[in-house]
Amino acid sequence: MTRTPLLRQVPALHYQRRQAVARWLRDGHPVQLGRAPRQGRYISFHAQGRQGLWQGLIDSDQWLQAIWPQWSQLLGRSFVENNLFELFSLLQRPLQLPPQVLDYQHLFDVQSVDGAALEAADLPCIQTALGPCWVLGLPTDIAWQPQPLQPWTRCLQQTLRVVLGETALSPLQLRRLAEGDVLMIAEQTCQLWLAGRRIGQFTFIEEGLQMELTPEEVTSDLAECALSPLPVTLQFVLAELTLSMAQLNDFIEHQVLPLDAQALQQVEVRVGEQCIAVGELVRLDEQLGLELREVFRGPGNE
Structure with a gap:
């Protein structure tokens, strides 16, 4: 039986919220991660927008004070409490959200929520002209803007x-291959492949190979070159052990290799031989993952 080490569990919902805030901040939007105060009352709602369905929460007193500062002088609190949600539902645009962060065509399922009943969890909080808006549920189809290639x-x-090309052989023909045989190239493709994708073709010239790149069309204006969408293979290196030839020669099945006690917190992410990040091995739901502690972006490119 394969034994999995005891790993720190990362709740999937908390991870999604934290990543959403990090991406919004990266794009320069006024979003932070925090907890809604448990005092007072809130307006909870669902919103349907271009990015899908999401759920939000606003402080009812702050919202009313922002849209109607004189309400407390003209109306009693009991009247406001009884009609607040009707007012919220009747307004065409009761929220003023940065459209690059979240948008909505209509709101529904508007309810009153007591602050004491709120979950004790950090939520994405969007600063708006009508007070902070906490995001309880992220959009179902949220899509992040691709970023240009960074120098590092x-x-x-x-x-x-x-x-050069391809040739198809049957299993019998493969078994009969012997030294001195000449394999014919049935189809000369002359293709160039990078990261598992065909990026172009080549022709022979006197100086060597002349390349003609024919990559997939890049639709993003942020792409700095035609090859930027190509994937990069990452290796997760748990440990590197220096062993002698005698130790390698003595390897047997089920042998136990020593592992440093801090190895699970210092897993390296490598591209080829280059270490680009270090993180802790964690469990996200039922999958193994790496929570990054350091990302090495090179000097001046933090």
Whole structure:
């Protein structure tokens, strides 16, 4: 039986909220991660927007004070409490959200929520002109804007495969191959492959190979070059052990290799031989993952 080490559990919902805030901040939007105060009353609602369905929460007193500062002088609190949600539902745009962060076409399922009943969890909080808006449920189809290549990524190396062509053989023909046989190239493709994708073709010239790149069309204006969408293979290195040839020669099945006590907190992420990040091995739901502690972006590119 394979034994999995005891790992710190990362709740999937908390991870999604934290990642959403990090991406919004990266794009320069006024969003933070925090807890809604447990005092007072809130308006809870569901919203349908271009990015899908999401759920929000606003402080009812702050919202009313922002849209109607004179309400306390003109109306009693009991009247406001009885009609607040009707007012919220009747307004065409009761919320003023940055459209690059979240949007909505209509709101529904508007309810009153006591602050004491709120979950004790950090939530994405969007600062608006009508007070903070906490996001209880992220949009179902949220899509993040792709970012241009950062300078440090240009140092990462990829392996270019130059493929002459292809030939199909039956299993019997494969078994009969022997030294001195000449394998004919049935189909000369002359293709260039990078990161598991065909990026172009080549022709032979006197100086060597002349490349003609024919990558997939890049639809994003943020892409700095045609090759930027190509994937990069990451390796997760748990440990590196220096062993002698005698130790390698003595390897047997089920042998136990020593592992440093801090190895699970210092797993390296590598591209080729280059370490680009270090993190802690965690469990996200039922999957193993790496919570990054350091990302090495190179000097001046934090």
